[in-house]
Amino acid sequence: MDPLHTLIAAFNKGSLDVPANFLTPRTTYALNGRSYESILGGSPDDPLIRLLARGAAGYRTAAKALQYALQHPLVTVESLTEPDASGVRTVSIHVAGQLRDSKEPFSTDATLRLGCANGELTSVDVMCREHDLARIAASRLA
Numbered sequence: 663m664d665p666l667h668t669l670i671a672a673f674n675k676g677s678l679d680v681p682a683n684f685l686t687p688r689t690t691y692a693l694n695g696r697s698y699e700s701i702l703g704g705s706p707d708d709p710l711i712r713l714l715a716r717g718a719a720g721y722r723t724a725a726k727a728l729q730y731a732l733q734h735p736l737v738t739v740e741s742l743t744e745p746d747a748s749g750v751r752t753v754s755i756h757v758a759g760q761l762r763d764s765k766e767p768f769s770t771d772a773t774l775r776l777g778c779a780n781g782e783l784t785s786v787d788v789m790c791r792e793h794d795l796a797r798i799a800a801s802r803l804a
Contacts, residue, residue, distance in 0.1 A: 664681075665681040665683075665684040665783075666684075666739075666742075666753070666776070667739070668681045668684075669681055669684065669721075670737050670738075670739065670755075673725055673729075673735075673737055674735075674736055674737060676729060676734070678721075678722045678725055678726060680718045680721060680722070684783060685717045685718045685720075685721055685783060686717055686782055686783070687712075687713075687716055687717040688716065688717070688782070688784060689716055689717050689720070689721075689782075689783050689784060689785065689786065690715075690716055690720075690784070690785045690786070691715065691716070691720050691721070691724070691785070691786050691787075691788070692785070692786070692787040692788070693787075693788050693790075693795075694788070694789055694790065694792065694795075695787070695789075697715075698715040698716075698720055698724075699711050699712070699715045702714060702715055727798075727802055728757075728798065730762065730802060731759075731761065731762055731798045731799075731801040731802040732757070732759030732760065732761065732762070732768055732798070732801070733759055733760045733761070733762050734759060734760070735757060735758065735759035735768075736757070736758050736759060737755055737756070737757050738755065738756045738758075739753060739754070739755055740754040740755060740756055740771070741753070741754040742754075745778060748777075749777060749778045749779055750775055750776065750777050750778070751775075751776045751778065752773060752774070752775055752776075753773070753774040753775075753776060754771065754772075754773055754774075755771070755772050755773075755774060756769070756770070756771050756772075757769070757770050757771075757772060758770075761797065761798075761801040762801045762802070762804050763800060763801040763803070763804030764801070764804075768794075768797065768798075768801075770790060770791060770794040771790075772788055772789060772790035773788070773789045773790070774786060774787070774788055774789075775787040775789070
């Protein structure tokens, strides 16, 4: 998954660049089982919510929030599986940085489930500890 590694390398440099044709307007996101549309407080049927919550725009919104909260975060891929029968790859990542609000070090592991169909990334479901999400959210408010 060269585009994934390219995306992570760009993120680690503080860039929000997205590899061409990797994230499409149909790529959906979820965080601990909650759709990004619901996290934004809207319906997936609302065209504006879909525009903000999917594809490159959805990625950039979440990535910028993480870059702001963690001050120079570093993401590393720990493992990457081959696609299963349904086309889902599981990626284990490590996220490290320094919380903006407290200047404390931050370190956590997360799992990404990447849905693929017809050579296209269709979905990204991020699973991580709620406690870590709360720490990131508090840091963003500082």
